[in-house]
Amino acid sequence: MRAKLKRVLLRPIPYLFSDAGGNFITKLWSKRLREELGGTATDKFLDLLLAGMDLAFALSKGYRKNIRDFEGRYLFRSADKRVASAAIFKDGDMHVDPEGAIDDWDVRVTFKDWKALRDFLFSGDQDILDSLLENKVEVDGNPNYIFKYGFMARDLGRRLGVG
Amino acid sequence: MAHITLRDISLKDYGLTPRVSHLKNIYFKAMPEICIERPRLVTRFSLENGLFEKEHMSILDKARLYRFVLKKRTPIVRHSRAYEERMEPFEFKDAPLFAGSTTSKFKGVPLYPEFLALTLWPELWSISKRASNPFHITDSEVKELNYEIFPHWIEHSILELARKRCYEENREKYGLEKHAPEIKLFERLVFFMASKPNCISHTIPDFLRAIKVGLRGIIEDAKQRGEGTADPSQGEFYEALVEVLEGIITYSRNLAGEAEKLAQREANSTLKKELLDIARIQRRVPEFPAETFREGLTTVWICWTAIHLENPNVGLSLGRLDQVLYDLYRQDIENQSIDLQDAIELICCLWLKIGDHVPSIPEAGEQLFGGTGSNQAITFGGVDKEGNDAVNDLTYVMLRATELMKLRDPNPNARYYPGINSRDYLRRLCEVNLETGAIPAIHNDRAIIKALTSKGETLEQARDYGVIGCVEPGSNGRFYGHTGALLLNLTSALDLALFNGRHRNTGMDLLISKETGDPRNLSTFEEFKEAFAEQTRWLIDQATNLNNILGWVHQDFYPTPILSALFEGPMEKGKDLIQGGALINSSGAAIIGLADVADSLSAIQKVVFEEKEVSFADLLDALGKDFVGYGALQTRLMNPEKTPKYGNEDTVADTNVTWIVELLDREFGKKENYRGGSYRVGYWTMTNHAGFGRLTGALPSGRKARENFTSGITPVSGVTPSLIKALNSVANQPAQSLSSGVALNLKFTPESGERILDDFVAYMEGYFDDGDGKRDGGMEVQFIIEDHTTLAEAAEHPEKHPELLVRVSGYTAYFKDLNPQMQKEIVDRTEYSLSSGSMIPYPPFPLPKRTRR
16 A cells, blocks of 8 residues: 555656656665665665665656566565565566565576675676576576566666666 | 699788778777667567567568568668777778678677577676676667567577476477476586577588579579479478578668769779779679679678578688689689789688677676687688699688788688698698687598598588588588587586586585486496496486477577578478578587596596595595695696596596597487487587586596686696697597597797797697508697787786787687686696697686776
């Protein structure tokens, strides 16, 4: 309910401000995410990332264009399966299931720890490879979905001025 | 049989013309740029014609798509802008002798969203700043790829289509075995790589047909056959050939039109004439038979750009252009319409055009396999179909152009038949290597022809082989061999044998393959060898199964009408190459880690079982601890005087190598590919020996975890002090078990003097032919002629050596483009002195650091 209300309140913003303006507001409201991206990744990383994406979708027309006509079901879970979150993209919107209660995912990302997940999505060079080689991150399903997600994650980082 | 008329085969009096020097400078200054023209046009046509909704892609649909793209692609006669190292644009005056371009950029990165282009998606905003091999891309190109192109391909890449077929719920529908782990194994990276998600390519087209009869002649042939067949699939096939060939002709005419427009605007009379010449030529060829050397080269070039439109730029190779174009060259020289300088200039310009693209490799791929070019091999010399000396004037002209240009693409390979090709020719090949430091590779015709005939090729077919990609031999224009289909990490089979069906990377709790016995309980080395053989068979099963699954997906979704039109076999059979239309069909497996595995087996044989100096339990413990606490053991294992090492003419070690290559040849030989062909095995590794090495733990050979493997068929670095013994150990291997080629990578210290060249030639003669016929002779050899100090400096300060060319393990690369792991491998490679024939000892080089731009 709160998420819905938030969306309704934020809806006019992209029409009142340019994309750059939307990015600016997103940046203001994503301080903790920026800290996660630039510093130590905590157990809040995924929630913050998904929240950040959700905010950016609401505030920035350019960012929301990423999910126009896009359907994808993502499951993120920890290797010990104690933590899971799902992101479902449909009808131009993103819905987050904090329990990760979906079976028919398009792609499933299993991560050893939060740093591994963050590095896999955001860092370049050796980090992605190390994540895969050392089994810190495992991807099941259609990897093209995670490539798209990787773009959106890094695009968000770019809009936030991180990386 | 060709006759040499050149007074001086070195052609030392001929250098680079001002035009070529200018173009070469631009070439080295320009950074690669991502080109979105192909994916844009392919996506648009696919959307407009409902191709994404189809269960299968017909060859006619594909042909119409390519015809559309050929018609719509930008006809580039002159580039004008590129980007330099800091990704700032610069303008330049372009004046090549050939029109057309593989992409719309001066040095382009073509994208194939049907294959692995989407792996670049996450890094589109950062790809121009990445530490290894950055590509320029504009903001609008990023947005177009992200919003308009890539999303349509999410469910339609070859790998995803194959992955769906591997789902358990699809097994019933497609008749595949249940619980097959091929895709998962592939995704683990450490077992094998299968390259069909990225390409097939890896072949040599039949240019001679296009040159002699023109595309119009091929069209007429196709039309006649189409009208004469009652088989609808054949009818569709011939119609598809007509579509794509008409498309290529349209593209050529568009180039002519563009050249004429530019000529109209050109004030300089010389440049105006050049443009009008280009226009005139483009209006003739490749539609009609070539009548001049330049027209022949143009036919090759235009067909080449079309082939790359359809087939990813990985390993497509040019074949024996010195043979294919010789008649036209000789005619023009004899009638004095060109002279030697003209011929060299034309070839230099063509070489630059051929190198106008690089493959797209994502960030993670750069760490494992970075620095590769498009591996477009070209082949010189050797014998003709009758077995006579085929070296001709054009061979030397092309060699001279290669020597002057020092480019990584095309990737030069020279054939040499001991006793038939002249010593002067071999000497010249060695001389060019000393001058360039890395090219050409030299291939032994006698050994290779024996290997190819052992696989069922006729003598004429085998004699007409060209080199494909890195080093793989294949009969020109008739061999569809996907020589790089599989890259098998042989050390994984060793891991599975050491750990009873488990692999250290996937965890000791997970039974990955099958149990072949705990080696701690084995009594004899023969038992362990059999366990290794059993795991190798299992690995081969998985890899070939996956290759075949991927091949079926290619058959359903990726027909190849353009290549089929320019190939011997499909026209006669009425069948696409991917359906088995070629005269010779096979798939190739390249083996990584041969020397490391062989030395490991030798160590186990000698140290564990024969001398019983260490128990298997302790050996496994040492491996698990990466030899920490086992320093003395590791030293002993690494010492060639105490433990048999391949490359020292040691009977134990060399016998183990022979046993392995025969095992692999035999086991792969039992498999049939999806086109009804066989599998062939080769020992060339590109940069995969560095990549796979990074994935792999310590080995019984004494190698520590994550260190590079050894390249190709080369013995392990640092343990073979004698050049002659190293050459002999390799030359003793049986040619018929090496039918997909080998790369023996040697490094020599640069030394000067005529004596050095004589020594070089003598070593090569002995390597290829020991004179008493007891062995097949070394199959191939390639060189880096540079000392480790200079290479180390080049790793630390790449700006000081921007054009330093090295031979990786198969192809040629610029040292500065290689990832740090690969640079270290090259610096650490055994370095020999030609004058003494001895190894130059030096300490290991630390892993270079690379920082983001």
